[in-house]
Amino acid sequence: MGEVKTPEPSRRSERSHQAILTAAVELVGEVGYARLTIEAIAARAGVGKQTIYRWWPSKGAVVLDAFVSLSGGNEPAALPDTGDLEADLKMVLRATVEELTDPRFELPSRALTAESQSDPALSQQFVEAVLRPHLTAIQERLRAAQRAGQVAKGVDLSVAVELIVGPLFHRWLLRTAPLTKAYADTVAELAVAALRPASRKPRG
Amino acid sequence: MGEVKTPEPSRRSERSHQAILTAAVELVGEVGYARLTIEAIAARAGVGKQTIYRWWPSKGAVVLDAFVSLSGGNEPAALPDTGDLEADLKMVLRATVEELTDPRFELPSRALTAESQSDPALSQQFVEAVLRPHLTAIQERLRAAQRAGQVAKGVDLSVAVELIVGPLFHRWLLRTAPLTKAYADTVAELAVAALRPASRKPRG
Amino acid sequence: MGEVKTPEPSRRSERSHQAILTAAVELVGEVGYARLTIEAIAARAGVGKQTIYRWWPSKGAVVLDAFVSLSGGNEPAALPDTGDLEADLKMVLRATVEELTDPRFELPSRALTAESQSDPALSQQFVEAVLRPHLTAIQERLRAAQRAGQVAKGVDLSVAVELIVGPLFHRWLLRTAPLTKAYADTVAELAVAALRPASRKPRG
Amino acid sequence: MGEVKTPEPSRRSERSHQAILTAAVELVGEVGYARLTIEAIAARAGVGKQTIYRWWPSKGAVVLDAFVSLSGGNEPAALPDTGDLEADLKMVLRATVEELTDPRFELPSRALTAESQSDPALSQQFVEAVLRPHLTAIQERLRAAQRAGQVAKGVDLSVAVELIVGPLFHRWLLRTAPLTKAYADTVAELAVAALRPASRKPRG
DNA sequence: ACTTAAACGAGACGGTACGTCTTGTCTTGCC
DNA sequence: GGCAAGACAAGACGTACCGTCTCGTTTAAGT
Numbered sequence: 090m091g092e093v094k095t096p097e098p099s100r101r102s103e104r105s106h107q108a109i110l111t112a113a114v115e116l117v118g119e120v121g122y123a124r125l126t127i128e129a130i131a132a133r134a135g136v137g138k139q140t141i142y143r144w145w146p147s148k149g150a151v152v153l154d155a156f157v158s159l160s161g162g163n164e165p166a167a168l169p170d171t172g173d174l175e176a177d178l179k180m181v182l183r184a185t186v187e188e189l190t191d192p193r194f195e196l197p198s199r200a201l202t203a204e205s206q207s208d209p210a211l212s213q214q215f216v217e218a219v220l221r222p223h224l225t226a227i228q229e230r231l232r233a234a235q236r237a238g239q240v241a242k243g244v245d246l247s248v249a250v251e252l253i254v255g256p257l258f259h260r261w262l263l264r265t266a267p268l269t270k271a272y273a274d275t276v277a278e279l280a281v282a283a284l285r286p287a288s289r290k291p292r293g
Numbered sequence: 294m295g296e297v298k299t300p301e302p303s304r305r306s307e308r309s310h311q312a313i314l315t316a317a318v319e320l321v322g323e324v325g326y327a328r329l330t331i332e333a334i335a336a337r338a339g340v341g342k343q344t345i346y347r348w349w350p351s352k353g354a355v356v357l358d359a360f361v362s363l364s365g366g367n368e369p370a371a372l373p374d375t376g377d378l379e380a381d382l383k384m385v386l387r388a389t390v391e392e393l394t395d396p397r398f399e400l401p402s403r404a405l406t407a408e409s410q411s412d413p414a415l416s417q418q419f420v421e422a423v424l425r426p427h428l429t430a431i432q433e434r435l436r437a438a439q440r441a442g443q444v445a446k447g448v449d450l451s452v453a454v455e456l457i458v459g460p461l462f463h464r465w466l467l468r469t470a471p472l473t474k475a476y477a478d479t480v481a482e483l484a485v486a487a488l489r490p491a492s493r494k495p496r497g
Numbered sequence: 498m499g500e501v502k503t504p505e506p507s508r509r510s511e512r513s514h515q516a517i518l519t520a521a522v523e524l525v526g527e528v529g530y531a532r533l534t535i536e537a538i539a540a541r542a543g544v545g546k547q548t549i550y551r552w553w554p555s556k557g558a559v560v561l562d563a564f565v566s567l568s569g570g571n572e573p574a575a576l577p578d579t580g581d582l583e584a585d586l587k588m589v590l591r592a593t594v595e596e597l598t599d600p601r602f603e604l605p606s607r608a609l610t611a612e613s614q615s616d617p618a619l620s621q622q623f624v625e626a627v628l629r630p631h632l633t634a635i636q637e638r639l640r641a642a643q644r645a646g647q648v649a650k651g652v653d654l655s656v657a658v659e660l661i662v663g664p665l666f667h668r669w670l671l672r673t674a675p676l677t678k679a680y681a682d683t684v685a686e687l688a689v690a691a692l693r694p695a696s697r698k699p700r701g
Numbered sequence: 702m703g704e705v706k707t708p709e710p711s712r713r714s715e716r717s718h719q720a721i722l723t724a725a726v727e728l729v730g731e732v733g734y735a736r737l738t739i740e741a742i743a744a745r746a747g748v749g750k751q752t753i754y755r756w757w758p759s760k761g762a763v764v765l766d767a768f769v770s771l772s773g774g775n776e777p778a779a780l781p782d783t784g785d786l787e788a789d790l791k792m793v794l795r796a797t798v799e800e801l802t803d804p805r806f807e808l809p810s811r812a813l814t815a816e817s818q819s820d821p822a823l824s825q826q827f828v829e830a831v832l833r834p835h836l837t838a839i840q841e842r843l844r845a846a847q848r849a850g851q852v853a854k855g856v857d858l859s860v861a862v863e864l865i866v867g868p869l870f871h872r873w874l875l876r877t878a879p880l881t882k883a884y885a886d887t888v889a890e891l892a893v894a895a896l897r898p899a900s901r902k903p904r905g
Numbered sequence: 906a907c908t909t910a911a912a913c914g915a916g917a918c919g920g921t922a923c924g925t926c927t928t929g930t931c932t933t934g935c936c
Numbered sequence: 937g938g939c940a941a942g943a944c945a946a947g948a949c950g951t952a953c954c955g956t957c958t959c960g961t962t963t964a965a966g967t
Contacts, residue, residue, distance in 0.1 A: 100917055100959070123411050126948055137919040142950065202466065203407035207327050212468050220467060248460070248479050251469065255460035256452070262406065262466060263424060264416050265455065275452050283487030306939080330927065341940045346929065508911055508964070531819050534953060545914045550955065610874065611815035615735050620876050628875060656868070656887050659877065664860070664867035670814065670874060671832060672824050673863065683860050691895030712933060712943055738922060749945045754924065 096143055108134035109141060113155035118193070122152065122200030149204035149211045156197045157218050168230040174239050175281045177230055182257060182273035185223070189261045189268060202262065224250050231284070241286040253280045305348065312338035313345060317359035322397070326356065326404030353408035353415045360401045361422050372434040378443050379485040381434055386461060386477035389427070393465045393472060406466065428454050435488070445490040457484045504551055516542035517549060521563035526601075530560065530608030557612040557619045564605045565626050576638040582647050583689045585638055590665060590681035593631070597669045597676060610670065632658050639692070649694040661688045708755055720746035721753060725767035730805070734764065734812030761816035761823045768809045769830050780842040786851050787893040789842055794869060794885035797835070801873045801880060814874065836862050843896070853898040865892045 112133035116125050127148060131138045145151045168181055188194050201219075205212035228250045234240045240249070256276045260268045316337035320329050331352060335342045349355045372385050392398050405423075409416035432454045438444045444453070460480045464472045520541035524533050535556060539546045553559045576589055596602050609627075613620035636658045642648045648657070664684045668676045724745035728737050739760060743750045757763045780793050800806050813831075817824035840862045846852045852861070868888045872880045 096917075097915095100915095102918070105918075121411060127950085128948060131919090135919080137917095137921095138950080139920090139952090140918065143917075199410040203410035205468075206403040206407040206466070207325065209468065216467055216469055220469070224469070244483075245479060247470065248476065248483070251460045251463050252456070252480065252483050255463035256455040257459070258463050258466070259455050259459035262410070262462070263420055264409075264413065265420060265424070265428070266451065272452065275449060276456065279448075279452070279456050279487040282489075283483040285486075287486070304938080309939085331929085332927070335940090339940080341942085342929080343931090344939070505911070508913095510913070510963085513913075529819060535955085536953060539914090543914080545912095545916080546955080547915095547957085548913065551912080607818040611818040613876075614811040614815040614874070615733065617876065624875055624877060628877070632877070652891075653887060655878065656884065656891070659868045659871050660864070660888065660891050663869070663871035664863040666874070667863050667867035667870050670818070670870070671828055672817075672821065673828060673832070673836070674859065680860065683857060684864065687856075687860070687864050687895040690897075691891040693894075695894070708943080709933095709941095712941095714932090714944070717944075739924085740922060743945090747945080749943095749947085750924080751926085751946095752944065755943080 101144070102140075105134065105136050105140055106144070109136055109151065110155040110158045112136075113151050114159050114197075117152055117155070117197050117200065121196060122203075125152070127151075147208065147211065149201065149208055150214075152197060152204075153201055153211060153215055153218070156201060159197075160194070160219070168226050170230060170233055172237075174230070174234045175277055178227075178253060178277040178280065179274050181227060181230075182253070182277050183270045185254070185257055186268055186270055186273045189257070199262075224254065227253060234284075238286065239281075240284040244284055249280075249284055252283060253277070306344075309338065309340050309344050310348070313340055313355065314359040314362050316340075317355050318363050318401075321356055321359070321401055321404065325400060326408075329356070331355075351412065351415065353405065353412055354418075356401060356408075357405055357415060357419055357422065360405060363401075364398070364423075372430050374434060374437055376441075378434070378438045379481055382431075382457060382481040382484065383478050385431060385434075386457070386481050387474045389458070389461055390472055390474055390477045393461070403466075428458065431457060438488075442490065443485075444488040448488055453484075453488055456487060457481070509552070510548075513542065513544050513548055514552070517544055517559065518563040518566050520544075521559050522567055522605075525560055525563070525605055525608065529604060530612075533560070535559075555616065555619065557609065557616055558622075560605060560612075561609055561619060561623055561626065564609060567605075568602065568627070576634050578638060578641055580645075582638070582642045583685055586635075586661060586685040586688065587682050589635060589638075590661070590685050591678045593662070593665055594676055594678055594681045597665070607670075632662065635661060642692075646694065647689075648692040652692055657688075657692055660691060661685070713756065714752075717746065717748050717752050718756070721748055721763065722767040722770050724748075725763050726771050726809075729764055729767070729809055729812065733808060734816075737764070739763075759820065759823070761813065761820055762826075764809060764816075765813055765823060765827055765830065768813060771809075772806070772831070780838050782842060782845055784849075786842070786846045787889055790839075790865060790889040790892065791886050793839060793842075794865070794889050795882045797866070797869055798880055798882055798885045801869070811874075836866065839865060846896075850898065851893075852896045856896055861892075861896055864895060865889070 109130060112130045113125070116129055116133060120129075125148065127138060127141055130136075130151065131141055141151060145154070168177055171177055189198070198219075201211070201215050205215050228246050231240055231246045231249055235242070235244065235246065240246075253276065257268065257273065260266055260272065266272075313334060316334045317329070320333055320337060324333075329352065331342060331345055334340075334355065335345055345355065349358070372381055375381055393402070402423075405415070405419050409419050432450050435444055435450045435453055439446070439448065439450065444450075457480065461472065461477065464470055464476065470476075517538060520538045521533070524537055524541060528537075533556065535546060535549055538544075538559065539549055549559065553562070576585055579585055597606070606627075609619070609623050613623050636654050639648055639654045639657050643650070643652065643654065648654075661684065665676065665681065668674055668680065674680075721742060724742045725737070728741055728745060732741075737760065739750060739753055742748075742763065743753055753763060757766070780789055783789055801810070810831075813823070813827050817827050840858050843852055843858045843861055847854070847856065847858065852858075865888065869880065869885065872878055872884065878884075
């Protein structure tokens with residue numbers, strides 16, 4: 090995931106490839122993303138710098154690949170569907186809070202989000218590889234709820250997903266307040282209320 | 294705003310101070326934050342590098358000060374209160390979309406958000422100086438609505454604020470989809486629905 | 498000329514061999530010896546790098562072979578013997594000046610002389626392949642002159658040869674002054690005077 | 702000696718300057734010129750690479766300065782004048798042979814001569830700083846001899862000097878044969894014979 | 906003609922050094 | 937005596953080549 094450049098990938102050394110990803114993961118944990126250097130990755134991986142530059146366009150791209158390979162298998166697949174939307178959402182949002190708070194994921198995630206601000210291509214890859222599966226899983230659960238009449242017919246589910254996760258990321262990224270499970274619960278409750286088919290709209 | 298270091302501030306050259314902020318604003322617009330250097334700011338401002346290092350701890354801090362001085366007076370003060378919460382929120386969210394899309398603000402904002410990921414001190418200053426006034430203004434409007442019975446009594450308004458702005462920032466920061474005024478409207482509608490007192494959720 | 502390594506020479510591709518020498522000659526003329534690279538020779542010759550490393554031990558060795566193949570046939574054979582030693586020497590020294598000044602020969606010659614300073618093996622090959630024939634030709638002419646009584650009996654002719662060509666190379670290599678045919682003539686006259694059988698030695 | 706570039710020399714750190722020259726001398730002795738790198742000089746000298754690139758245009762220029770500062774004071778001044786030209790020349794040529802054979806001088810000298818082949822500016826500086834004093838000293842001795850009637854009136858002394866030293870350098874640079882004191886003596890004898898006024902050549 | 910082992914082109918690899926750039930500190934000399 | 941100017945040590949950048957090492961693919965001997 091990530092290479093778009095020219096060289097013949099069949100001749101790629103899988104040994105070096107893995108060593109680079111491993112070294113990147115280790116080093117980003119040890120010194121942080123800002124003080125992470127290509128030279129250090131190459132040295133730690135026992136690899137020439139050119140081998141990194143040959144296959145990745147930037148430091149961010151290496152770290153993204155490393156991060157993806159790290160959180161490799163744990164595709165969130167689908168949310169459980171207990172029939173209780175609010176409970177299911179609370180579960181997934183609590184899990185999200187836990188992940189965003191786990192230092193193992195927090196540092197690389199913040200780094201990639203930061204890097205994405207100035208590198209739209211990286212941003213795209215980051216979202217598709219890391220974020221999209223989570224969003225899609227939630228959206229599928231919402232679709233089921235919509236079919237079950239727990240979510241109003243007219244709601245655009247892609248917006249609904251961001252209504253749910255947006256507040257969490259906002260607090261995480263901007264550190265407006267501590268990111269807790271209580272907050273996750275409150276957001277889930279409010280979101281469910283927002284999506285519920287209108288009993289009546291008292292506005293007019 | 295921003296200085297925390299030692300030297301005697303009374304002897305500070307206001308002329309150099311302003312020149313530095315101006316140069317930073319110009320340069321961040323010309324080359325972007327990533328390629329912005331302290332040396333270039335000093336050169337453009339006609340100032341010794343030491344004069345920058347003396348008063349600011351990092352490149353981010355200079356840019357934050359420059360950004361704040363740029364958007365100086367326009368404190369958002371308070372939201373209008375037309376009595377129609379949804380309409381008032383749509384107005385402020387549309388304005389927010391406009392600002393986040395305005396290249397004059399977008400680049401420095403993204404840069405400072407990115408830099409905040411690895412610099413919690415900067416993050417704190419950024420939030421307090423730039424973001425907090427907006428959040429507070431929205432929260433005040435919500436308090437009025439709560440008093441008017443348009444928002445449920447039990448709702449934690451600081452969470453409500455993030456429910457409203459979170460989805461916008463999520464889309465802006467992660468570029469999951471284009472950030473449009475239609476999206477702002479939808480978010481406002483859903484948020485109002487979430488906060489409405491109405492019948493408590495019919496689930497139990 | 499030059500190969501000392503192991504592989505079976507009968508299977509050598511003459512096509513590649515020639516292409517390499519041609520490419521080396523062209524490139525040394527285009528970019529000079531210092532900026533000449535094995536990679537560039539291989540690319541220009543349409544040859545794998547290994548094919549060069551297989552048959553030559555160093556860049557200098559390739560260029561030496563290329564240079565020898567360039568100045569291939571024109572073995573100086575023997576000097577003319579008009580009976581007038583001084584005239585014959587002037588002729589050969591003037592020709593030498595011309596060659597040392599001809600850009601076609603000057604650049605590779607200087608490069609190989611330079612390289613020889615740090616590579617005695619190359620030095621040996623260079624001297625034997627390029628220089629020795631010239632020196633030998635002059636020495637033969639001196640031997641004839643010695644037989645004819647124009648050169649003193651006791652003179653060591655190998656030293657005499659270097660007395661003649663040394664001053665030319667000195668000026669060429671060290672650029673102490675322009676290398677001209679007038680200088681060649683003067684050197685020839687002085688050398689002949691040095692070698693002439695002593696009328697008497699007015700020293701004692 | 703050597704700097705031709707822009708920066709203000711008054712602010713130059715004499716400490717770093719000396720450390721660089723010392724490191725260069727040491728390293729050229731330890732690993733030879735070809736394997737000498739700017740990086741190693743900087744590391745050994747405890748100096749940033751830029752400090753070298755700021756003040757010298759090339760590796761050769763650094764080594765030349767280092768070499769000159771090494772052989773700093775020992776200006777050859779003037780040759781002794783015992784009245785016996787041949788004896789005096791033998792003395793100086795033997796000394797030259799000794800110097801050219803002394804490893805302390807041989808390696809840098811060969812390196813600078815080699816480098817001069819592709820860098821005429823360096824060549825010029827090398828000749829003027831290192832070689833010219835020797836040549837001038839010999840030329841002065843020859844002038845005295847010419848006044849004393851031991852050298853023919855019409856002889857161009859600058860050519861005469863190269864007649865004397867050229868054969869030595871020829872053998873040293875091209876390694877046509879071992880460079881010995883016996884060779885130096887023979888060259889001196891032949892040179893004196895060449896320059897002697899005596900009976901004009903009996904040829905015409 | 907068939908086999909087989911080499912030499913071949915291509916080019917990825919681990920490395921080294923390049924010359925440039927930027928950082929944050931230190932120094933000099935002008936005003 | 938405060939400040940611009942800029943030299944300095946440090947070290948990462950991205951590039952260029954080095955010489956070695958696979959890869960298939962010719963190619964030429966020796967069957």
